[in-house]
Amino acid sequence: MIVGSVFDVGTFISELLRTYPFFIKAAIITIQLTAASVFIGTGIGIIFALLKLSPMRVFRVIANTYITIIRGTPLIVQIFALFYGFSQIIMLSAFWSAALALAVHNSAYIAEIFRGAIQSIDKGQAEAGRSLGMSEGLTMRRIIMPQAMRRAVPPLGNQFIIGLKDSSLAAFVAVDELFRTAQGIAAGTYNTMETYIIVAVYYLLLVLVFTVIVNEVEKRMAKSEK
Amino acid sequence: MKEMIRVEKLNKSFGDLHVLKDIDLTVNESDVLCLIGASGSGKSTLLRCLNFLEIKDDGIVVFEGDQIEPKTHNLNEVRQKVGMVFQHFNLFPHKTVLENVTEAPLMVKKTDKATAEKEGKALLDKVGLGDKYDVYPSKLSGGQKQRVAIARALAMKPDIMLFDEPTSALDPELVGEVLETMKDLAKEGMTMIIVTHEMGFAKEVADYTIYMHDGRIVERGSSKELFDNPKEERTKEFLSKVL
Numbered sequence: 001m002i003v004g005s006v007f008d009v010g011t012f013i014s015e016l017l018r019t020y021p022f023f024i025k026a027a028i029i030t031i032q033l034t035a036a037s038v039f040i041g042t043g044i045g046i047i048f049a050l051l052k053l054s055p056m057r058v059f060r061v062i063a064n065t066y067i068t069i070i071r072g073t074p075l076i077v078q079i080f081a082l083f084y085g086f087s088q089i090i091m092l093s094a095f096w097s098a099a100l101a102l103a104v105h106n107s108a109y110i111a112e113i114f115r116g117a118i119q120s121i122d123k124g125q126a127e128a129g130r131s132l133g134m135s136e137g138l139t140m141r142r143i144i145m146p147q148a149m150r151r152a153v154p155p156l157g158n159q160f161i162i163g164l165k166d167s168s169l170a171a172f173v174a175v176d177e178l179f180r181t182a183q184g185i186a187a188g189t190y191n192t193m194e195t196y197i198i199v200a201v202y203y204l205l206l207v208l209v210f211t212v213i214v215n216e217v218e219k220r221m222a223k224s225e226k
Numbered sequence: 227m228k229e230m231i232r233v234e235k236l237n238k239s240f241g242d243l244h245v246l247k248d249i250d251l252t253v254n255e256s257d258v259l260c261l262i263g264a265s266g267s268g269k270s271t272l273l274r275c276l277n278f279l280e281i282k283d284d285g286i287v288v289f290e291g292d293q294i295e296p297k298t299h300n301l302n303e304v305r306q307k308v309g310m311v312f313q314h315f316n317l318f319p320h321k322t323v324l325e326n327v328t329e330a331p332l333m334v335k336k337t338d339k340a341t342a343e344k345e346g347k348a349l350l351d352k353v354g355l356g357d358k359y360d361v362y363p364s365k366l367s368g369g370q371k372q373r374v375a376i377a378r379a380l381a382m383k384p385d386i387m388l389f390d391e392p393t394s395a396l397d398p399e400l401v402g403e404v405l406e407t408m409k410d411l412a413k414e415g416m417t418m419i420i421v422t423h424e425m426g427f428a429k430e431v432a433d434y435t436i437y438m439h440d441g442r443i444v445e446r447g448s449s450k451e452l453f454d455n456p457k458e459e460r461t462k463e464f465l466s467k468v469l
């Protein structure tokens with residue numbers, strides 16, 4: 001006999017109304033976790049994108065190694081490694097060890113997004129900057145990066161959405177975000193199916209809100225350029 | 227006559243491809259020099275060696291009396307004095323017309339904003355774009371874009387201007403306005419090296435013209451002489467094709 005696996009609309013609605021205070025609290029933690037990891041991940045990602053584009057071979061090797069390792073290993077392994085490994089050495093809360101693991105994980109993909117965006121900018125742009133006497137760094141900062149940022153917005157938005165959903169894995173190191181909250185409720189009520197559909201709705205809502213924001217940013221950027 | 231730029235025995239290869247062969251060249255202050263020659267003959271590479279976007283393999287480049295070597299000179303400082311205008315304009319699409327012009331003075335020379343804008347506007351007025359300060363480049367015609375690019379280069383107050391086929395990407399009806407702007411510059415005494423296929427312009431405006439073929443300077447002389455009375459067979463052949 002399977003207990004609690006049959007979906008019941010009445011239970012779904014009553015559970016939705018009963019559990020929203022817990023889920024709203026958890027959603028805030030999910031948003032914080034995603035925001036922190038995306039913010040830090042973008043910073044690390046830009047650094048590795050620049051390393052990968054460096055004329056110095058050693059920097060390119062470092063960047064490639066980093067990206068290969070991070071993209072080639074499961075996120076859950078990275079989260080556990082950081083939580084059970086590093087956080088024993090440097091005191092790190094569950095939240096921050098998960099946020100850092102997510103940031104590192106995202107950064108490898110974000111690095112590739114920025115590398116692609118930077119490389120897609122016409123070579124003539126850098127030449128124009130250099131011909132005016134601008135240094136390589138200044139040209140990157142003032143001419144190439146602002147244009148690359150605009151091109152990076154759509155794939156970055158996509159990556160942030162993946163990051164938002166991936167943050168659910170933080171549940172396994174006891175961060176009280178959406179998914180762990182759902183696990184707790186399901187275990188307590190045996191309303192398994194209803195509870196996980198409720199949490200799916202919360203994730204979907206967050207993703208939709210975020211998609212609207214990304215589209216708005218894209219529109220504004222397009223307006224200022226064209 | 228003050229010497230502005232001198233090149234001796236300059237050679238440049240890309241891999242196995244020997245693109246510039248023993249180029250000798252002297253340009254004095256206020257000279258206007260046109261470089262002509264078939265596509266692939268090395269004209270762009272020569273210009274780019276003069277502002278060090280490409281670095282020569284051997285030979286010397288003397289700019290305003292200084293022999294410039296990448297090891298001993300800050301090339302960014304040299305480039306401030308060598309303006310360049312590109313075939314495809316290369317305007318900064320994320321900046322307005324005025325921002326395009328003020329970017330380098332603000333960021334490189336640290337000119338204060340009020341001065342940079344005042345000078346930038348004056349330059350844009352001069353090239354006939356006084357009503358376009360706040361427009362983005364994508365809203366401009368090709369001829370307007372190229373005039374912005376000229377103003378942008380002039381904003382650094384260069385001692386010499388290099389033009390690499392400045393009108394080749396333009397619709398025929400827009401070529402004239404850019405050539406006019408360049409003519410005005412020449413009249414003011416700007417030192418200019420121009421790669422062009424506009425033979426009429428070269429003959430009228432350039433003091434000297436150089437014909438290049440296959441990485442070598444085949445013939446040089448006053449523009450009148452070179453166009454009316456070319457000495458080398460290759461030059462004659464080229465001119466008969468393009469005139």
Ligand SMILES: Nc1ncnc2c1ncn2[C@@H]1O[C@H](COP(=O)(O)OP(=O)(O)O)[C@@H](O)[C@H]1O
Pocket residue numbers: 240243245263264265266267268269270271272
């Ligand atoms: N960066 C480069 N790498 C390899 N080959 C190049 C490069 N730039 C130019 N060349 C080659 O050098 C030759 C001369 O090119 P270029 O100076 O652009 O000629 P032009 O401007 O007279 O058409 C051409 O064969 C071109 O393909």
Ligand SMILES: [Mg+2]
Pocket residue numbers: 269270271390391
């Ligand atoms: Mg060329």
